[in-house]
Amino acid sequence: MHFTFTPSAVEQLSEQIKDDDRSLRLMYDTEGCGCAVNGVPTLQLIKAPAADNKLGEGDPFSVWYDPNDEVFFEPSLRIDFDKSRHAFSLKSDNQIYTTNLRLLKEDIQNVQF
Template sequence: MNITFTDAAIAELSPYLNQEDSQLKLLYDTEGCGCVMSGVPALQLIKQSGPDDKLGQGTPFSFWYEPRHEIFFEPQLKVDYSADRGSFILKSDNQIYTNHLRFIKQAV
């Protein structure tokens, strides 16, 4: 899996990722959804990857993700940021996954 971050997303994420031990993880959050097929993507700051996490390639940020959720995403993704809405956008060449990609800033 590969994510390209736009200039707007880079500017918004850089202050968080320049902190010591901060890494980025692409989540597929299913909590409260009732079904794994109804999950919601999110970005989360983490201090350490989990035992099942896999490192994905990103430009310019690498990121972690859980391989079991890879099926819900295309191999090439893009993260953008809309200053007007104050939210991140997760998309590909084929679709928009969400215009309101949640960013969980509290590193775990």
């Protein structure tokens, strides 16, 4: 997969990625969604990818993802940030996946529910 970031998304993510020495991972969260095809895309800051994660090309950031999730996304994705809504979005040339892409700032293993 290939990821392109708009200038506003780059501005929003640059300091968080640089300062924390973290990278990005695109997750397809199906927890509580009913079935696997009703998932929610989520962006996560991680310190290290999972052993089975695959690195997608990105401009200017590469993005890790679970290869099993490729079926839910098109090969080229665009991540934008709307300053007026303070929200990320995930789009392709053919569709909008979400206009409210969550950014998890902690490793999911360390988040307590």
